[in-house]
Amino acid sequence: MFNYLLRRIVSGIIVLGIVSAIVFGIFFILPADPARLSCGKTCSEEQIVKIRHALELDQTLPIQYGRYLKGIFVGRTYLKGTTAELHCSAPCLGYSFQTDQPVTQLLKDRLPATASIAFGASILWLLLGLSSGIISALRRGTWVDKFSQGVALGAASLQIYFVGLVLQFIFVNKLAWLPAPGYSSPLHYPVDWAKQMALPWITLAFLLSAIYSRLTRAGMIEIMGEDYVRTARAKGLNNRTINLKHVLRGAITPIVTVFGLDLGGLLGGAVITEYVFNIPGLGKLSTDAVANLDLPVITGTVIFSAFFIIVANVLVDLLYAALDPKVRIQ
Amino acid sequence: MSSELAPAVKERVEGRSPSRMAWERIKKDRTAKVSGSIILFFILLAILAPIFTWFIHTTPDAFHTEALNQEFGTQPLGKLGGVSGAHWFGVEPRTGRDVFLRFVFGARTSLIIALASTALATVIGVVIGLVSGFFGGKTDLLLSRTMEIVLSFPSILFALAVMPVLENVFQSWGLPEGNGTRIPVMIFILAMFGWPYIGRIVRGQVISLREREFIEAARALGASRSHLIFREILPNLWAPILVTVALNIPTYITAEAALTFLGAGVIDPTSDWGAMLLASVPFYSVDPMFTFIPGFALFMLVLSFSLFGDSIRDALDPRSSR
Numbered sequence: 001m002f003n004y005l006l007r008r009i010v011s012g013i014i015v016l017g018i019v020s021a022i023v024f025g026i027f028f029i030l031p032a033d034p035a036r037l038s039c040g041k042t043c044s045e046e047q048i049v050k051i052r053h054a055l056e057l058d059q060t061l062p063i064q065y066g067r068y069l070k071g072i073f074v075g076r077t078y079l080k081g082t083t084a085e086l087h088c089s090a091p092c093l094g095y096s097f098q099t100d101q102p103v104t105q106l107l108k109d110r111l112p113a114t115a116s117i118a119f120g121a122s123i124l125w126l127l128l129g130l131s132s133g134i135i136s137a138l139r140r141g142t143w144v145d146k147f148s149q150g151v152a153l154g155a156a157s158l159q160i161y162f163v164g165l166v167l168q169f170i171f172v173n174k175l176a177w178l179p180a181p182g183y184s185s186p187l188h189y190p191v192d193w194a195k196q197m198a199l200p201w202i203t204l205a206f207l208l209s210a211i212y213s214r215l216t217r218a219g220m221i222e223i224m225g226e227d228y229v230r231t232a233r234a235k236g237l238n239n240r241t242i243n244l245k246h247v248l249r250g251a252i253t254p255i256v257t258v259f260g261l262d263l264g265g266l267l268g269g270a271v272i273t274e275y276v277f278n279i280p281g282l283g284k285l286s287t288d289a290v291a292n293l294d295l296p297v298i299t300g301t302v303i304f305s306a307f308f309i310i311v312a313n314v315l316v317d318l319l320y321a322a323l324d325p326k327v328r329i330q
Numbered sequence: 331m332s333s334e335l336a337p338a339v340k341e342r343v344e345g346r347s348p349s350r351m352a353w354e355r356i357k358k359d360r361t362a363k364v365s366g367s368i369i370l371f372f373i374l375l376a377i378l379a380p381i382f383t384w385f386i387h388t389t390p391d392a393f394h395t396e397a398l399n400q401e402f403g404t405q406p407l408g409k410l411g412g413v414s415g416a417h418w419f420g421v422e423p424r425t426g427r428d429v430f431l432r433f434v435f436g437a438r439t440s441l442i443i444a445l446a447s448t449a450l451a452t453v454i455g456v457v458i459g460l461v462s463g464f465f466g467g468k469t470d471l472l473l474s475r476t477m478e479i480v481l482s483f484p485s486i487l488f489a490l491a492v493m494p495v496l497e498n499v500f501q502s503w504g505l506p507e508g509n510g511t512r513i514p515v516m517i518f519i520l521a522m523f524g525w526p527y528i529g530r531i532v533r534g535q536v537i538s539l540r541e542r543e544f545i546e547a548a549r550a551l552g553a554s555r556s557h558l559i560f561r562e563i564l565p566n567l568w569a570p571i572l573v574t575v576a577l578n579i580p581t582y583i584t585a586e587a588a589l590t591f592l593g594a595g596v597i598d599p600t601s602d603w604g605a606m607l608l609a610s611v612p613f614y615s616v617d618p619m620f621t622f623i624p625g626f627a628l629f630m631l632v633l634s635f636s637l638f639g640d641s642i643r644d645a646l647d648p649r650s651s652r
Contacts, residue, residue: 018479157633161591161607162625165614173615268484287592290490298491305484
């Protein structure tokens with residue numbers, strides 16, 4: 001088990017290294033002038049020269065990448081020895097010349113909003129998906145099952161950018177039950193925070209719970225036919241124990257996988273959700289950076305969100321091994 | 331009793347190919363018929379889009395400010411976003427462009443991009459999957475690691491970010507500015523993130539086929555590697571490839587719409603469903619119809635493709651159940 005854990009973590013680090021190198025390479029080799037792309041749409045020649053100098057674009061690419069990597073671990077000072085010196089403490093993921101802030105600071109500012117969306121929505125969609133899946137599986141073939149699976153099928157075909165606008169129209173504009181979505185600090189304004197987050201949570205949970213509902217139902221129905229469930233029943237265990245301890249436990253592994261990947265993907269920036277609801281999270285940071293051509297921020301957000309995806313992948317594999325003894329042996 | 335049996339005895343037993351059997355199963359499947367017709371309907375709309383300009387006597391790009399409330403904002407006059415005999419689905423706020431025409435021409439853009447990227451991703455995925463599975467060893471290690479890495483990219487975010495960069499590159503190769511570059515770049519990006527999904531499946535299938543007797547027989551007869559791959563193995567893979575493609579098309583449709591919605595896709599004046607949704611954002615509270623039309627169309631198309639894909643899978647592999 002320990003060896004497996006170690007191997008999985010090392011391979012995760014290698015993948016992250018390769019992904020970051022590719023991202024860095026693509027954003028710094030392909031464009032004709034990365035300095036211009038970092039500077040934005042309204043930019044003087046003078047600023048471009050300064051940025052070109054700060055990014056050390058006259059160096060070879062491996063040196064540039066090496067310095068970028070080094071900055072992540074020990075921090076970095078741009079334009080060293082000049083009057084315009086810019087400090088960027090570790091972990092330094094680059095410097096946004098447009099907003100005059102280190103990228104790491106921008107990421108730190110935006111992470112709470114994204115994390116609020118991701119954790120709130122994930123609790124809701126797990127509850128919704130698992131409960132409707134369990135009920136469907138136990139009441140298989142009844143109208144309850146047909147209805148919930150029909151809803152799930154429909155929800156799986158809906159898009160956040162459509163449902164989000166429709167729900168906003170109904171609950172914010174027409175019924176006025178909720179304020180316009182946004183982000184307030186949960187520590188200082190917990191009620192506002194929950195009210196503003198409600199719509200993103202509901203939208204995401206509704207669309208994403210569909211897959212969980214279908215997975216839970218299919219998994220449980222398959223496990224119900226297993227011999228060990230028959231044995232449990234023959235032993236005289238009550239239905240509740242059989243269904244929760246034996247059947248659900250057996251069906252939970254694929255759900256854990258999908259959940260880990262979904263959560264990891266969202267934490268790296270719920271791009272579309274944040275865009276639709278205008279929430280200042282990581283996703284909005286990156287869409288704004290793309291719109292303003294803020295190359296360092298683009299690079300930083302992509303690497304940061306790849307980090308979440310890879311960490312989620314590794315965690316899922318480890319959880320999988322913990323939940324399913326068969327995996328450990330392989 | 332005997333009269334019921336008689337025709338059955340007379341009926342000639344016909345040898346049927348697997349594809350014919352699958353086709354007959356599809357024809358009996360009601361879900362497949364309904365979803366297939368909806369898909370066909372959208373495809374016909376897209377193909378016949380120019381014909382509608384004769385009926386409506388305008389183009390998707392023409393401004394109709396006479397249909398807008400000039401004094402009070404720039405919302406469409408009349409109910410439901412300005413639905414009328416002249417404008418079947420109403421007009422766009424601010425510009426007064428005909429929503430129905432933008433909707434049918436939008437179906438064109440969305441379907442062309444989705445189908446082209448599906449085709450490109452399938453070709454790349456199938457070739458890489460075949461090579462990876464057939465040769466095994468270091469080739470396989472390299473190619474499957476590549477797939478793993480591609481899959482760990484935050485795809486929407488990366489696609490969004492790489493769009494301006496690739497647009498720059500494609501333009502330097504002489505493509506025209508605007509959608510002339512953006513559409514090829516979108517197809518390229520969507521395919522680059524899509525091929526590993528099909529590659530993985532093909533690779534897995536090839537690994538199990540590789541050791542089968544008929545391959546060994548062909549090899550013993552002196553068949554070349556390319557003959558083995560393309561003539562012996564590939565024809566056995568069309569069922570899983572078809573199923574994967576059918577189930578993947580909706581992903582491309584929604585990814586295209588999402589990219590365009592986020593502002594990194596098709597831009598004005600070309601009609602596109604994602605672009606319509608994006609254009610509707612400032613107006614959804616006063617003109618919900620304009621949001622609803624492209625959103626609902628996307629929903630129907632995606633749902634139909636998913637259901638049709640499920641039906642194809644069931645028809646090709648009767649053992650699998652929903």
